[in-house]
Amino acid sequence: MPLLTIEGETLGEKRRHFNKLVADAVASKHYELTPIDYTDSDIHNLLKIEIACKTRNVDYVIEVMKSKDMLYASTAIKKSTWLITDPQYANIINPEYLHTQLKPYMTTKAFNKLMLHVRLNLKDERRVETFYEYFKETDTACKWLHNCSFPFIENVIKNERLVPKWLFERLCKRSSRFLIYNARVEMYPHERGQSVLFMLKSQTESVLNIMEDYKIGFIPKMGKKRTEFLLKKCPHRILDNIKKYHQSLDANVLVKYIKYNKDIKGFLYQHATTMRYNENFKTLGLFIKNMEEAERIEFVKASFIDKTKPLFHEDDFEYFGLGPVIHSYEWYEFFPFEIAFTKIKNLLRKQESPSERCTMLSVLVNTAKTNAEHIKTLLSYVIEKHVNDPFKFKIKFVIHLLSNVSPHKLDMATWNILDQLFHSMDVYTETENDVQLCRESIILRKVLNDEPVPEIIEQKCTFAFINKIGSSLNKKQKNKLFIYALNSLMSKIQINKIVNKSDADESLRMLQDVLILLKDWNRQLFEYPLIYGIIQRLIEIKEEKGLSVDLSCFYNVNKSWRKDMFEESLSLSLCEETCLNVLKHKPQLLTRHDKQIHTLRTNDAVSLRRVLAKLRVYWPDTFAQHWREAYMESIHNISEQKAAIKGLFQLSPLEHVIEMAKSHVPFDSKINWSDTNQAEISLKKNIARHLHLTRPRVPLDTVLWYAKGDYLQYAVPPLSAILYNVSKVESREYLPKLLNAPVSLQKLGIRLVYTKFEAIEVKYIFSDIWKSTKNATVRAIIFENIFNQLCGSKNLNTENELWELLSMFMQEVNLQDSTRLYKILSNIKSVPINVRGKYYIKSYEIFKSLPESHVCVRYLNNVIAYAAYIMELLDEDFVANKLLSPVESKFYTHNGHTFFMYLNVLTCFLLCSKSEEIHVLRFRKIERALEEAFKRWHDIRSGDFYVKNNFNRFLKLLVKNFQDYFIHNKIPIPGKLFELIQRKMQKELQLVENYVLFTSWALVTEYVKCMNEHSSNILNIIAASTSQNAWKDINLEVCPSLGENIINYLRKDTEKYSSAVHDLFADALSQMFLMLNITDDSVLETLSHMLYDQEFIPSYLVVCKCIPNFCCGKSKLKRSEIRNQMKSHPSALVRMQYHRYFYNIPEDSED
Structure with missing residues (x-):
């Protein structure tokens, strides 16, 4: 094809000319769209691609998308949005066509880019829904859902x-x-409020309903504007529910609203309980300061000083994390200065602690505020009475003063007093004490009043403070301060005295401070040619003296100044970003600064990918050619070799890279490290490492030239990168070459099969490889990949096919001491539920067949423990005869974690069934375990009745797992099972020594019976409640009948053993509450239903002992009712029992 030249100097000019060529060709229709030829220039090929996109040549565009060159494929995708949005091409842009007709021929990166482009641009709801349905079983589906129909x-x-x-x-x-x-x-749940906060203004009612939902428990911070909005739109709702919103509202806005619309004092007293919490207490001062003066004085005295009408109790200070009780003098902050000064002066005379005196003086600073006379009075008092206090207390006072007072606004007399205090603190001398704030205030005062700044003060100041103070000054004052700071900093730059790197670094630091000053004060660099001249001189000094100093700090201070420093940009900041900017505005600078550019080119730590890409496309015969030649000169220099190879591969046409790689193919696969020609060895290594950087990518055979012997380690990473990106069609071509290669390459071939082929194809390919090799490593990789394929499958038939293959592999894979395979075998939760039970059984049998080792036993225990989570998927005989076998020994051969693991499995086995009849059958299978435990009931180990303890753990775990299974797995209520255990205990154990155990389990069984009586209501509760609240609601449902049944049981025991049994019975009842994890409110509800017969004294004695000691909220009301019944009971015995347990516990207050 004839040479095509793109006119223009800059990148923008060249691109505009290219766009004109495209537009002219389309307008004149004088073009020929020949297939892409990789030997042509990029511009030729890109021109054809863009013409095809402009003219909507669908076939040509689709063929380009299949290109191995990512530049061409991505251009075709980017420029053909019409293919996605136009309904007439729906036969192409649909998930079925894309995945069956396009994906097999496209590189992975190109196809991913195409799918992203489709997702971002396709807005047709019906078509987007087809994509969602296609990806429905994957996490990717959510990304398509946004553009579907409502x-x-x-x-x-x-x-x-x-x-x-x-x-x-x-x-x-x-x-x-x-x-x-x-x-x-x-x-x-607590994140839900934050997630809807952005809708507050448009959907106020709905958002507030969500936030006030009791399940959330947390309302996010509102900020100033949202608080203003809420108090304007729905103030009554917010204030009526202030306990919910108090920590979310902006305090200043809330106080302002209360001040103008309500009575602040009344509000505080009304909401004192809410206001005592830590965060709110910190805002209490805002409320007080906004009261009228007379009301404020009266309120503070009554509430905090005299405490005739306290807002809240002193103990709340400590209880809510506010430290010890606040001293009364601190409240004088809210009094007029005259009153506070008089009161605190009297306290100061009696106070011996310097720390306390300092705090008192700080209170006076807060009271004086900015009143000049008050400040003068306070400073005079300090100089007179406290000038000799230790430095650390004086500086604390001064810092607090200077944080509240502007020193430059003080009159001369007041300043002189403050200055005396500075002298007493050695501010004007060389001191090791931190007096920086004092020095800053002196500078500010002197500069703004046109007075000379003492040299010692100027030398020690950093000028960082002027940015903070600037906002409080007028324009004239700001200008004075800026000029002073600029001149001071400039005077410290000694550019003519730079001799070494240390001198240069010091000048750089000072000049950087100058530039930051200009930026912070919104000054422009071009307004200060002297500063610009210093920057140029520093560049010259750096080059003349060969100093390795970094000047990029000047270039990066302010992005808008880069235009002013453009000519020096490569000298200041030599990086890819600067080079790109040069290409956009003045490419000749690359030639002028070629020496610096060469340093950048040969630095392998710097990525020049974007620059190289631009040079190759738009300057192929000038800059690109020059850079290629420079790189070729550097490839024999070991220190520059890596960067040179990377640059060459990204700049050169494919045939040149192949030719270079071929000319350096190692003849001997073993590296002779003693060879004197280390440069050649290094060159081969770097070629092998970076063959994946070419565009288009090199053929697989080129990389395989280096994938042997000692060079294999360097060739594997680029080989992996290339194989990741190849199309499915190419994968078929490459696969035999990899599978017939050494083991290291076979691994890559196996990974290629897993990533590029469908599950059914994977099955047959892996099956063939497995049969053809006995190599343990290869087999382990195949096993792992099949496992991953199975876990990622969403198709039932595919799962069964893969499981069939994996099951066969599990029999033959070599697992000896392979921690990686142990992890796979024990990773049962990742296996699809359809085959999870089978996988579990197979894994267990394999682990049991292995020689015992510490690692193997650890993974076996993990497998055994996981049975509790999938019990419904496991074969009943397998659990009883293998997993728990020998079941009779479980209560006495194990202890600690191992026992708990088996016990968990055992209880889940008993519970996990579809009917109570199966509960009974399963109990019969493990019954001998209980019998053996009862025979060994009095066995002692390490001074402990361990069988008794283990049996207690069994009962507790049985109840816990019942509660979990009942809510999540919907098992039947195990009434018959619990009764069987109760009868077994009564038959085998002595009642006299096990009364509490017997009775607590009998009461648990009564609870389960009550659940059966209310089963229909309980099913409705489960359907309506969250898992966190279901048991709380169930407890409240069964409380009335449970309370009555408990009393019936107590009556029988009282008749048998006398009324004295009440104490043991109460212990058993408390144990029952603990086993069932019944909350205080449900406990109290149950106890209240046990008091229906006032004449049955034992019931009152039991309840008295079982009442919770600590309650909150509504539970307090219920407990108060029960306590009132106790202390007003006609029986003296009941009243004595009441006072026995509540002697030191005060009455519940309304809170």
């Missing part, structure tokens, strides 16, 4: 999946109708 999205959220937080927020921005699905989002 009904479709709602159906997915309601019935199919939870959506990620980012998607929920995007959906809400699209339509507020999605707000109601905030509970169907993948996030913790």
Whole structure:
């Protein structure tokens, strides 16, 4: 093809000319779209691609998308948005066509880019829904959901999946109708408020309803604007619910609203309970300061000083993390200065602690505020009475003063007093004490009043403070301060005295401070030619003296100044970004600074990918050619070799790279490290390392030239990168070469099969490889890949096919001491549920067949423990006869973690069934374990009745697992099972020594019976409640009948053993509450239903002992009711029992 030249000097000019060529060709229709030829220049090929895209030549565009050259493929994708958006091409842009007709021929990166382009540009809801359905079983599906139709999205959220937080927020921005699905989002309940906060103004009612939901428990910070909005739109709702919102509202806005719309004092007294919490207490001062003076004085005295009407109790200071009780003098901050000064002066006379005196003086600073007379009075008092206090207390006072007072605004008399204090602190001398704030205030005062600054003060100051103070000054004052700071900094730059790197670094630091000063004060660099001249002189000194100093700090201070420093940009900041900027505006600078550019070119730590790409396309015969020649000169220099090879491969046409690689192919696969020609060895290594950088990529055979012997380690990374990106069609061509190669390359071939082929194809290919090799490493990799394929499968038939193959491999794979394979075998939760039970059984049998070792036993235990989570998937005989065998020894041969593991499996085995009849059958299979435990009931190990303890653990774990299984696995209520255990205990054990154990389990069984009586209501509760609240609601449902049944049981025991049994019975009842994990409110509800017969004294004695000691919220009311019944009971015995347990526990207050 005839040479095509792109006119123009800069990158922009060249691109505009290229666009004109495209437009002219399309307009004149004088073009020929021949197939892409990789030997042609990039411009020739790109011109054809863009013409094809402009003219909508679908066939040509699709063929280019299949190109091995990512530049061509991505250009075709980027420029053909019409192919995606135009409905007439729906037969192409649909998931079926893309994955069956295009994907097999496209490189991985190109196809991923195409799918991203489709997802970002396709807006047709019906077509997007087809993509969602195609990816439905993958995480990718969520990325398509945003552009589907509203009904479709709602159906997915309601019935199919939870959506990620980012998607929920995007959906809400699209339509507020999605707000109601905030509970169907993948996030913790406390995050829900934050996720809808951005909708507050447009959907106020809905958002507040979500935030006030008791399940959230946390409302995010509102900020100033949102607080103003809420108090304007719905103030009553916010203030009526202030306990919920108090920590979220902006305190200043809230106080302002209360001040103008309500009574602040009344508000504080009304909400004192809320205001005592730590965060709110810190804002209490805002409320007080906004009161009228007379009201403020009266309120502070009554509430905090005299405490005639305290806002809250002193103990709250300590209890809510505020440290010890606040001293009364601190409240004088809210008094007029005259009163506070008089009161605190009297306290100061009596105070001996310097620390306390300092705090008192700080209170006076807060009271004086900015009143000049008050400040003068306070400073005079300090100089008179406290000038000799230790330095650390004086500096604390001065810092507090200077943080509240502007020193330059003080009159001369007041300043002189403050200056005396400075002298007493050695501010004007060489001191090791930190007096920086004092020095800054002196400079500020002197400069703004046109007074000379003492030399010692100027030398020690950094000028960083002027940015903080600038906002409080007028324009004239700002200018004075800026000029002073600029002159001071400039005077410290000794550019003519630079001799070495240390001198240069010091000048660089000073000049950088100058530039930062200009930037912070919104000054322009071109307004100060002297500074620009110093920068140029520093560049010259750096080059003249060969100093290795970094000048990029000047170039990066302010992006807008880069235009002023453009000519020096490569000298200041030699990096890829600067080179790109030069190409855009003045490419000749690359030639002028070729020496510096060569340093950049040969630095392998710097990526020049974008620069090289531009040079290769737009300057192929000038800059690109020059850089290639420079790189060729550098390849024999070991220190520059790596960067040179990387640059050459990115700049050169494919045939040149292949030719170079071929000319350096190692004849001997073993490296002779003693060879004197180390440069040649290094060159071969670097060629092998970087063959993946070419465009288009090199053929596989080229890399395989180096994939042998000692060079293999260098060739594997580029080989992996190339294989990742090849198309499926090419994979078929490459696969035999890899599978017939050494083991290291076979591994890559196996990975290629896994990543490029469908599951059914993978099955046959891996099966053939498995049969043809006995190599343990290869087999292990195949095993791992089949496992990963199985875990990633979403198709039932595919799962069964892969499981069949994996099951066969599990029999033959060499597992000896292979921790990696042990992890795979024990990773049961990742296996699809369809074959998870089979996989579990197979893994268990394999681990049991292996020689015992510490590592093997650890993974076997993990497998055994996991049975509790998938019990419903396991064969009953396998669990009873293998997993738990010999079952009779479990209570006495194990202890600690191992026992708990088996016990967990045992209890889950008993519970996990579809009917109570199966509960009974399973109990019969493990019954001998209980019998053996009862025979060994009095066995002692390490001074402990370990069998007794283990049996207790069994009962507790049985109850815990019942509660978990009942909610999540919907098992039947195990009434018959619990009764069988109760009868077994009664038959085998002595009641006299096990009364509490017997009775607590009998009461647990009563609880389960009550659940059976209320089963229909309980099923409704489970359907309506969250898993966290279901048991709380169930407990409240069964409380009335449970309380009555407990009393019936107590009556029988009282008749048998006398009323004295009440104490043991109370212990058993408390044990039952603990086993069932019943919360205080449900305990109290149950106890209240045990008091229906006032004449049955034992019931009152039991309840008295079982009342929780600590309660909060509504539970306090219920406990108070029960306590009132106790202390007003006609029986003296009940009242004595009451005072026995509540002698030191005060009455519940209303809180």
